[in-house]
Amino acid sequence: MSVTLDLSRMAHSPSREGADAPKPPINLSGLTRPQMVAALTESGVVEHGKAKMRATQIFRWVHHRGVTDFAQMSDVAKETRARLAERFTIARPEVVERQVSKDGTRKWLIRMAPGIEVETVYIPSVGRVGALCVSSQVGCTLNCSFCHTGTQALVRNLTAAEIVAQVQIAKDDLAEWPSDKEDRLLSNIVFMGMGEPLYNMGQVADAIEIISDNEGIAISRRRITVSTSGVVPQLEALGEKTQAMLAISLHATNDALRDVLVPLNKKYPLDQLMAGIRAYPGLSNARRVTFEYVMLKGVNDSPDEARALVKLIKGIPAKVNLIPFNPWPGTDYQCSDWTAIESFAAILNRAGYSSPIRTPRGRDILAACGQLKSESEKVRASAMRKLSMAAMAGVLDDDEDEAAA
Template identity: 60%
Template sequence: MEPQAPITQDVMTIKRVLPEGGPMNIVGLTRVQMRDELIGLGVKEKQAKMRVNQIWQWLYHWGVRDFDVMTNLSKDFRVTLAEHFKIELPEVVTKEVSNDGTRKYLVRIAGGHEVEVVYIPETDRGTLCISSQVGCTLTCSFCHTGTQKLVRNLTAGEIIGQVMLARDDLNEWPEQGQSHADMGPRLLSNIVLMGMGEPLYNFENVRDAMKIAMDPEGIQLSRRRITLSTSGVVPEIARTADEIGCQLAVSFHATTDEVRNKLVPINKRWNIEELLKALAAYPKVSNSERITFEYVMLKDVNDSDEDAHRLMKLIEGIPAKINLIPFNEWPGAPYERSTQARIKAFADIVHNAGYASPVRRPRGEDIMAACGQLKSATERARKSRKEIEADAGM
């Protein structure tokens, strides 16, 4: 993938008026948005698409952070880009590395807010768990992140920026002139939207960021290697298939509305019946692209044989796999992890019913990076066990 030769004739019409409020962050703009911004600067419409392709390649294929390095653009045009735009990623405040190799990044975004990002290396893949909101509105009672109030949605640039900073840390940008294939197996091969926040409550920004991740001229991740996890925002589920096309996971966690109302309060708005109807109709669902049902194993809450049999009945007819998650405890948590024997018995019932039932191996527990443990350092005021139980209606 070689850079195209510079073309200089369009720069004569570039507007030299500097933007109000300082340069705009170009990271996170869609191709259409970037094209419109360039035309607004005076780039001729016939040239704008090519200019977008050139800038896109530098940003998302080679990971360049300086317009001056973009040598297939004229020098004057590079100066103008630097005047009107900036290339800005979330700031890595700290990086912790677990005994099992998991990396947790605390990153700071605009406004001084912080979110956490987790990279999980495995033998056949490297998965990056990214956040979509600062905090969360859902208050799921078993989730540490849910004890933090929602501050704001992340922008598309802040979402794709998490992917880019992880690639920085992994040194996984091709050299100029190289393709991804030249670098061998990817260290960051998969993205899961399972960090802080509910992705479907920030749909447009998540969509735009994932479109950038999947773009064939940039980071080039397959849609099958991106999984969006939702707690059940029913109206946005079909839209996810149509506008993103990624894999879908649902935080299910209970087999009755009574229990799910406590564990996942969004169930009071869209109950199990409504959620399952939306999942059964998910346009992408098939035997080759199954929906993942995430099910955290909570001692004496949702882990009985009766729960397992009821779960099998509920999802009947939906191509699915059940991802059993041993509860990852955190300070003040009102629940305990199911015993290994109970998890195995539950998994056996699921398996015997013909469904894949992997038990997720907890990763990064020693650095509070495991599923359900993420919470930004600036928002770590602990709720007491009594307060959390009260919120859960226990």
């Protein structure tokens, strides 16, 4: 029997700390500009009449310039900077490990707090110039049978500050400050890392508002994609609150198989899911939904399955990302043969659907789709890499660049 502790709640438990225990500093990196105005006013650090102006200054320093110390904010009075430092923080979490794949993919293991670790991956030559795959939870509750991340129990949701911090850390490493510098390497954000984003809707929505704000990181909402396994009741809210692009982790064309591959399907079967997708706010030929389909040998890769997929998504403005299965130690699944993947894609193409075959990226550092997992839940990285390299031997590569993480 395993027990999962929500450390975020324990850290703020009155019974442990006492009613008069000092509150931890608020991380301004996780506040939208309106939220920052309210926080500055309520703290008494900034008078009400100047709060909006001051919030915009701070927001630009944090998200446009990338500073991590209030002392660096040269257009803010020294006394105000000192008071800000007493009540708030803009510090980054700890980068425990940084790995770079032979294909240029970068992966960071980030420790948000003791026992709270996530992995974040940057994939070059994806989207316009490069995409960052961010996590929304520590672990996952969905238990998708083909996904390494799904074998790690949920610890807790990430806060908006912790989601945004993943982008900031990537920008630090890529030397992407200020945010308007020319020849940026990071153009797209994909919520395809650890966790189910729609089970953390509030924090994900705030993070997207912060990331897309033109005064800061300024990544367009049309370059931000949220991937879900199909939490149908939250689809409308996602579209209305975030205007983000939608991706669906599909992987099967009938309920019997999807119940096995994506157990959430038992709660929200395909008929409900497809109805929710068709009603997604803003869905159009200019804002297509992306269906993600992991190619599993002898499981879901037959020509009949391809034709069933065409029938399932008929009439929906969509493209289908075909994802060669990424091996991980202990899995029983195998990647489909390349000829099977190409035949599957050809059927979709003839039906009028773009179906790029996602280039496997970062496999040698377990940074590819479905391979992310906190270090605290892994066997030693060196042993995993040896197993992974053995499992993936002989798998072909491809030059398609449609993909995210």
